[in-house]
Amino acid sequence: MSEVAIELIGVEKVYNPGTKSEVWALRGIDLTVRRGEFIAIMGPSGSGKTTLLNIMGTMDKPTRGRVIIEGEDVTDYPEAELAHIRRDKIGFVFQFFNLITTLTALENVMLPMLLTGRYTEKEAQEKALALLALVGLEERANHKPHELSGGEQQRVAIARALANHPAFVLMDEPTGALDTVTGSKIMSLCRLLNERFGQTFIVVTHNPGVARMAKKIYHIRDGRLYKSPPQDLLQFAWEPDEAERRRIMRIYLKMLRQDLIALRRRFRSGHVGEEEYRRLKRMIAHELDLIKRGIDL
Amino acid sequence: MAGLSVYKYAVKFAWNDMLSRKVRATLTVFSIAVGIATLVALMSITLGMRTQVESMLSEALGLAVILSGKTAIEVPVSLVPVVKNIPGVIDAYPVIEHMATIEKAMQPVFVRGVPPDKLLDAFPMLEVKEGRIFQGEEKAILITPRLAERLGLDIGDIVEISPGTVGASGEKYEIIGVVKLGISIGDFIIMPLSKAQELYNRPGYASAIIIKVASRDTIKPLADALREMFPGARIMEPEQIAKQIERIMNVINATLLSIGSISLVVAALSVMNTITMVVRERIREIGILKALGAQRRHVLAIFMSEALLLSIIGGIIGIIMGISGAHAVAEALVHFIGLKLSPVIDLLTLAEGMIIAILVGSIASFHPAWKGANIRPVEALRYE
Ligand SMILES: Nc1ncnc2c1ncn2[C@@H]1O[C@H](COP(=O)(O)OP(=O)(O)OP(=O)(O)O)[C@@H](O)[C@H]1O
Ligand SMILES: [Mg+2]
Numbered sequence: 250m251s252e253v254a255i256e257l258i259g260v261e262k263v264y265n266p267g268t269k270s271e272v273w274a275l276r277g278i279d280l281t282v283r284r285g286e287f288i289a290i291m292g293p294s295g296s297g298k299t300t301l302l303n304i305m306g307t308m309d310k311p312t313r314g315r316v317i318i319e320g321e322d323v324t325d326y327p328e329a330e331l332a333h334i335r336r337d338k339i340g341f342v343f344q345f346f347n348l349i350t351t352l353t354a355l356e357n358v359m360l361p362m363l364l365t366g367r368y369t370e371k372e373a374q375e376k377a378l379a380l381l382a383l384v385g386l387e388e389r390a391n392h393k394p395h396e397l398s399g400g401e402q403q404r405v406a407i408a409r410a411l412a413n414h415p416a417f418v419l420m421d422e423p424t425g426a427l428d429t430v431t432g433s434k435i436m437s438l439c440r441l442l443n444e445r446f447g448q449t450f451i452v453v454t455h456n457p458g459v460a461r462m463a464k465k466i467y468h469i470r471d472g473r474l475y476k477s478p479p480q481d482l483l484q485f486a487w488e489p490d491e492a493e494r495r496r497i498m499r500i501y502l503k504m505l506r507q508d509l510i511a512l513r514r515r516f517r518s519g520h521v522g523e524e525e526y527r528r529l530k531r532m533i534a535h536e537l538d539l540i541k542r543g544i545d546l
Numbered sequence: 547m548a549g550l551s552v553y554k555y556a557v558k559f560a561w562n563d564m565l566s567r568k569v570r571a572t573l574t575v576f577s578i579a580v581g582i583a584t585l586v587a588l589m590s591i592t593l594g595m596r597t598q599v600e601s602m603l604s605e606a607l608g609l610a611v612i613l614s615g616k617t618a619i620e621v622p623v624s625l626v627p628v629v630k631n632i633p634g635v636i637d638a639y640p641v642i643e644h645m646a647t648i649e650k651a652m653q654p655v656f657v658r659g660v661p662p663d664k665l666l667d668a669f670p671m672l673e674v675k676e677g678r679i680f681q682g683e684e685k686a687i688l689i690t691p692r693l694a695e696r697l698g699l700d701i702g703d704i705v706e707i708s709p710g711t712v713g714a715s716g717e718k719y720e721i722i723g724v725v726k727l728g729i730s731i732g733d734f735i736i737m738p739l740s741k742a743q744e745l746y747n748r749p750g751y752a753s754a755i756i757i758k759v760a761s762r763d764t765i766k767p768l769a770d771a772l773r774e775m776f777p778g779a780r781i782m783e784p785e786q787i788a789k790q791i792e793r794i795m796n797v798i799n800a801t802l803l804s805i806g807s808i809s810l811v812v813a814a815l816s817v818m819n820t821i822t823m824v825v826r827e828r829i830r831e832i833g834i835l836k837a838l839g840a841q842r843r844h845v846l847a848i849f850m851s852e853a854l855l856l857s858i859i860g861g862i863i864g865i866i867m868g869i870s871g872a873h874a875v876a877e878a879l880v881h882f883i884g885l886k887l888s889p890v891i892d893l894l895t896l897a898e899g900m901i902i903a904i905l906v907g908s909i910a911s912f913h914p915a916w917k918g919a920n921i922r923p924v925e926a927l928r929y930e
Contacts, residue, residue, distance in 0.1 A: 309924040332839045332841050335839040336839020341838070346834075349834060350831065351563050352559060365839075
């Protein structure tokens with residue numbers, strides 16, 4: 250497993266190049282995000298945050314520069330390949346309207362897993378339930394998005410972003426449509442997932458409160474990225490208690506077991522080779538071990 | 547295997563999307579249904595007419611002039627001796643031809659009442675497949691093989707036949723024979739004339755008198771003489787019958803065909819419009835799907851399944867509407883121009899209706915669906 254989740258080298262983005270409405274949205278961005286990091290990219294409106302995030306998420310291509318995800322240069326990949334990269338390596342949480350409105354919360358979370366073809370419907374459903382439990386929404390599994398509050402919708406989006414164990418989760422103003430308390434809870438949940446499970450988060454925001462939840466803050470101005478002096482590790486605005494921590498660990502454990510079930514089935518049916526099977530199994534076992542020890546603590 | 551379940555959710559997406567816009571879905575389904583209904587009605591009526599024309603022509607090819615009333619059974623049998631006395635006439639006999647309902651059958655059938663001794667003259671190509679023909683004025687019927695097969699009837703069965711097209715209380719008859727009537731493939735029930743008169747409660751009357759002549763040259767003068775003698779009657783010569791039928795058929799065919807193609811075009815435009823609107827409404831969700839790693843084919847599957855759902859539902863409703871429409875047109879033809887016609891509804895017509903519904907739906911929706919599936923992820927996401 251590569252230590253680097255994503256790397257941008259000299260990324261530039263010019264909209265409408267060579268025309269009167271030419272816009273230099275990004276001017277030579279170099280950025281390395283390691284696994285387990287939680288970074289925020291702060292900047293005022295129009296500074297290029299969304300543009301940068303779209304390029305990191307392979308939703309858009311840079312005009313110049315390279316995008317390297319887990320050691321793989323994906324800059325020139327065709328769209329069908331990029332779809333696979335997004336499916337397997339990237340989780341997205343947008344500002345609002347994150348969910349497919351015609352599907353339930355559960356189905357929304359199942360979707361990324363079903364797209365891989367590596368889970369049966371039943372397996373995806375079990376794991377999706379665990380993911381919803383992780384974000385505290387197991388009771389809302391069968392609700393449609395319009396029956397959920399804005400904060401609940403964001404939590405479903407987070408659960409969905411985690412479904413395929415992405416290398417990193419990209420968030421564009423994830424609390425932009427929420428009140429301060431709800432926003433703070435959402436960010437605390439991300440922080441918790443980052444601390445306990447090493448999930449990498451990249452948050453783009455103009456909200457200093459949100460940025461403060463990150464371990465590292467970058468500033469973007471007119472398409473240029475500035476590293477701010479290392480910040481002190483700030484305390485959570487909302488610290489989960491011990492019982493909550495254990496609950497979340499248990500659910501995560503269940504999720505990993507679900508992965509193991511799917512993996513074993515695919516190994517037995519010959520969809521996964523011996524070597525790949527052992528490697529993935531070792532990875533999952535390692536995580537399981539960490540968590541079990543966490544619960545015993 | 548597991549990879550297929552994602553398409554199940556594409557269909558679910560489409561289904562829920564359809565339900566979320568009930569009025570629009572209903573209108574689209576309706577426009578498809580009207581198109582298909584017109585087509586199915588057209589095809590079954592045309593098929594029915596062909597059948598009818600073939601049988602009429604084959605029978606009219608004999609040297610005969612037919613004297614009939616306007617619609618009902620209203621020609622007095624007492625005219626027969628009068629007609630027989632006209633020079634050039636070698637024979638004349640009354641017949642009844644009218645609609646009836648046979649138990650178990652869904653479509654009305656035609657009853658032919660013929661004097662038993664004239665049976666072979668009325669149906670020159672008659673061929674007994676099973677059983678026997680009448681031995682006198684017995685309360686018995688002959689049926690065509692097609693009818694026997696369709697209703698599962700056999701020699702010796704007793705069936706109830708009711709006059710008219712709606713199930714009035716009827717009478718019971720024994721099936722004594724299954725007969726082929728030559729190239730005619732319509733469904734007929736043949737019974738002795740007197741029994742047909744009883745069935746319709748018209749003793750002493752017939753639908754028509756068949757007047758046989760010795761040579762082709764006598765047909766024209768005889769017909770003219772008859773027109774003079776019986777101004778209230780309808781006098782038909784063989785050529786005239788053929789021509790009249792053909793003229794009517796062509797007019798109806800052309801009308802139905804143009805209505806049919808116009809309504810199919812309307813249906814196609816309606817589907818195209820609906821899917822274009824659906825794609826526009828769902829652009830944001832296309833963006834989300836692409837962010838989740840959905841391929842073009844997954845997005846395409848969503849919009850195509852919505853188009854297919856609309857087309858299939860429209861097709862089913864259209865087929866049902868088409869069948870009843872065909873019958874309504876047939877009734878109207880009997881009522882207004884006295885043309886007796888039973889639409890022929892075969893499985894092939896229905897299958898064609900369904901296939902055309904699906905084809906129209908998928909062809910009309912492919913362009914907007916393809917465009918939707920090809921929207922670049924960033925563009926789709928920017929849309930709010
Ligand atoms: N598709 C586009 N075509 C042309 N210019 C664009 C396009 N998208 C963004 N821009 C321009 O690029 C610059 C950066 O835009 P971007 O959306 O990345 O900003 P942002 O930091 O996300 O702003 P906000 O906080 O308002 O969302 C802006 O000047 C914007 O007008
Ligand atoms: Mg933005």
